[in-house]
Amino acid sequence: MIRLCGHQSNCRYRAATLRQARLAASSEADVGIVTVSVSSFIDRQLLASITSYPSDRNLFILTSVHNLGDLVQPIKRTICSGTLFSVY
Numbered sequence: 001m002i003r004l005c006g007h008q009s010n011c012r013y014r015a016a017t018l019r020q021a022r023l024a025a026s027s028e029a030d031v032g033i034v035t036v037s038v039s040s041f042i043d044r045q046l047l048a049s050i051t052s053y054p055s056d057r058n059l060f061i062l063t064s065v066h067n068l069g070d071l072v073q074p075i076k077r078t079i080c081s082g083t084l085f086s087v088y
Contacts, residue, residue, distance in 0.1 A: 001006035034075055036060045038068070 006055040024031045035051040040063045058078060060071050 008035070017046065017050060017081045032058070032079075034058045034078055036062065036068075036071060036075075038065050 019032060032052040033049050037047055045054060047059055051059045
């Protein structure tokens, strides 16, 4: 699963974001989550908590949507490498 987060999801919807990540990770499908944050104001702890381990390799932070295209190949490599683990 690729989760795209903007500034609003970091503050106003924190509880819902965590709940959704836990539900996805606890499913029988054993879902891995790559998180993409597009904001200059981030809650790194929240983002790491909803990102599959290791979060430093599965969390991508951008300050502008104009750079989203640059992430296509890195995200494909992450997903196809089989190294995504569930969040919990």
